[in-house]
Amino acid sequence: xxxxxxxxxxxxxxxxxxxxxxxxxxxxxxxxxxxxxxxxxxxxxxxxxxxxxxxxxxxxxxxxxxxxxxxxxxxxxxxxxxxxxxxxxxxxxxxxxxxxxxxxxxxxxxxxxxxxxxxxxxxxxxxxxxxxxxxxxxxxxxxxxxxxxxxxxxxxxxxxxxxxxxxxxxxxxxxxxxxxxxxxxxxxxxxxxxxxxxxxxxxxxxxxxxxxxxxxxxxxxxxxxxxxxxxxxxxxxxxxxxxxxxxxxxxxxxxxxxxxxxxxxxxxxxxxxxxxxxxxx
Amino acid sequence: xxxxxxxxxxxxxxxxxxxxxxxxxxxxxxxxxxxxxxxxxxxxxxxxxxxxxxxxxxxxxxxxxxxxxxxxxxxxxxxxxxxxxxxxxxxxxxxxxxxxxxxxxxxxxxxxxxxxxxxxxxxxxxxxxxxxxxxxxxxxxxxxxxxxxxxxxxxxxxxxxxxxxxxxxxxxxxxxxxxxxxxxxxxxxxxxxxxxxxxxxxxxxxxxxxxxxxxxxxxxxxxxxxxxxxxxxxxxxxxxxxxxxxxxxxxxxxxxxxxxxxxxxxxxxxxxxxxxxxxxx
Numbered sequence: 319x320x321x322x323x324x325x326x327x328x329x330x331x332x333x334x335x336x337x338x339x340x341x342x343x344x345x346x347x348x349x350x351x352x353x354x355x356x357x358x359x360x361x362x363x364x365x366x367x368x369x370x371x372x373x374x375x376x377x378x379x380x381x382x383x384x385x386x387x388x389x390x391x392x393x394x395x396x397x398x399x400x401x402x403x404x405x406x407x408x409x410x411x412x413x414x415x416x417x418x419x420x421x422x423x424x425x426x427x428x429x430x431x432x433x434x435x436x437x438x439x440x441x442x443x444x445x446x447x448x449x450x451x452x453x454x455x456x457x458x459x460x461x462x463x464x465x466x467x468x469x470x471x472x473x474x475x476x477x478x479x480x481x482x483x484x485x486x487x488x489x490x491x492x493x494x495x496x497x498x499x500x501x502x503x504x505x506x507x508x509x510x511x512x513x514x515x516x517x518x519x520x521x522x523x524x525x526x527x528x529x530x531x532x533x534x535x536x537x538x539x540x541x542x543x544x545x546x547x548x549x550x551x552x553x554x555x556x557x558x559x560x561x562x563x564x565x566x567x568x569x570x571x572x573x574x575x576x577x578x579x580x581x582x583x584x585x586x587x588x589x590x591x592x593x594x595x596x597x598x599x
Numbered sequence: 600x601x602x603x604x605x606x607x608x609x610x611x612x613x614x615x616x617x618x619x620x621x622x623x624x625x626x627x628x629x630x631x632x633x634x635x636x637x638x639x640x641x642x643x644x645x646x647x648x649x650x651x652x653x654x655x656x657x658x659x660x661x662x663x664x665x666x667x668x669x670x671x672x673x674x675x676x677x678x679x680x681x682x683x684x685x686x687x688x689x690x691x692x693x694x695x696x697x698x699x700x701x702x703x704x705x706x707x708x709x710x711x712x713x714x715x716x717x718x719x720x721x722x723x724x725x726x727x728x729x730x731x732x733x734x735x736x737x738x739x740x741x742x743x744x745x746x747x748x749x750x751x752x753x754x755x756x757x758x759x760x761x762x763x764x765x766x767x768x769x770x771x772x773x774x775x776x777x778x779x780x781x782x783x784x785x786x787x788x789x790x791x792x793x794x795x796x797x798x799x800x801x802x803x804x805x806x807x808x809x810x811x812x813x814x815x816x817x818x819x820x821x822x823x824x825x826x827x828x829x830x831x832x833x834x835x836x837x838x839x840x841x842x843x844x845x846x847x848x849x850x851x852x853x854x855x856x857x858x859x860x861x862x863x864x865x866x867x868x869x870x871x872x873x874x875x876x877x878x879x880x
Binding site: 326330418419420424425426427428429430431432451455456459460462481482484485486487488489 | 607611699700701705706707708709710711712713732736737740741743762763765766767768769770
C-alpha cells in the first residue's frame, strides 16, 4: 500500500518510525508525469533500501523564464497509481508554498560553482542547476534518506548532485541509474509527449548519433571531427543543436590523444521541444 | 569523558550509535578560543539533549579579505579542556580540507537573500552570512543534531540561521541563548582579548549605551533621536561606530509610533578591534 503525503509533519513521523525500526530509506526525486524510467528507479531503489519514498514536485526554480514550467505535464493521480504498482511506499507531494515558504524569489539558494555547472546545460539554461540544488537539498532534509537515486539521462544533473552531496556532506549515498529507452532507442522522457508525429519519428536519431560518436571515438577519429559530424547529422535530421560533445566522465574536456572513459552528450531542439541524451563509453 | 574527533567517519559512527539508543543530540557550533559564553551554551545544550557535540572550526569563508582570519586566536587544547569541564561529550574539530574538499574558492555556497542578510552586519561585512550559512549547513549534515544552539550576541546570525533552517527545512530545532557578560557589562567575546588596557576600560560603554537606548525608547523618544544619541555617546567614548540602531526583532525597521518588541544593536570599532552587542526589550 502506498501512502500519499502532503504535510511535512506526517512525512517526518513516518520516516522517523521506519528509522526507529532500523529500516533503510531510499528517495527517488521526480517532477511527476512518471514513465517507465521513473518506475525502474523505484524498483532499483527497493534493492538498496527497505522503504522507498518518491517525491513528486514540479520545481519552479529550475525552469528559466522562457521555459515550460506552466505547460509541464502534471498527472498526480496516474503518478501515484504507477508508483504504487512499482512498489513505492510513500509519495511525497509537497506544495510550492511548503517547499518555498518565503516565495520562489526570496528563497535561500544553493550554488555549485565550477565546470560541472558552467558548461552544457548550465550554459544553455542559466540558473537551472542552482534551482536543482535548491530543491534537492530541501528534499534531502525533508525525507532524510539513506540513499537517493537519480537517472543518468540527466547526466550533468547527476554530476552536480554528486558534487553537492560531497561538498555539503549530506549523510546519504547517491546512486545513478541507467537510461531507460523505447524499443527504437529514444530515451524515456516526460517531454517526449510534446512531440508531433514527424518529430517523434525523427527523435530516435539522437541515440543513433550517440552510437556513431562512440564508434568514431573507438576508431580513433579526432574528437572535434566526431563532434562536428554529430552536429551535422542531427541538423540533417531536422534538429537545432544546442551541443554535441565528447567529454570525460567528470564533464571536463578530454586531452587529445589521451585514453580514458568518456561520455557523449547531446542537447537539441526538434520543433519546440528540447531533448537531451547521452552515452557512456 | 570527552572524545576529540577529527574524522567524519568516526563522527558519524558515534552519532549513529547514540541515535540507535534513542538519544537526542545537540550541536554547539563554535570557532574555538572558547570562553564562558560558549560553556554556558554547552551547559544549556545538556538540558535539551542527552549528548552534546561542540564543533571547533575557524571558518575561512565567513571572514572578509581584510578581516582577522589569520590572527583569529586558536587555542585547541584549552578549548577541549574547557568543553570537557562543561560536560561536552564530543569535540568535532575538522580540518579546512575536510570542510571544503574542493577548496574555499570553489565551494558550494548558500545564500539567504533579503533584509535579514542585507542590513547591519551584512552591509558591513559583504559575503559574511553566505560563509556562515555555508559552514553551518555542513555542520548540520555532518553532526545531524536534533537541536542546535547559537548565542544571541550574534543576534543577526541567529536570525539568518533560523531562516536558513526554516527554508532548507533542516530536521532540527534552533535555540538562541542569552548573552553572557562580564561583571562590568561587556559581552564575552573572543575578540575582547585583542583590546589594550584603555580599550578594555572603554568597552563596557557598549552595554551602557544599549541600556540607555532601551530607557530612551521606553520614555517614548523618537527612534532616530535614540539612534543618533547612541552613536554620539559611543563616538565620545572613543569608538568608531558602524551602526547604532533600534529594530524589530526580525531586524525590519520599526514603524514610528507603533509598539512592539524591539532590539537595539551596536557595532563599533575601538582601536583595531570591532565589537558587537545588542539588547532585546
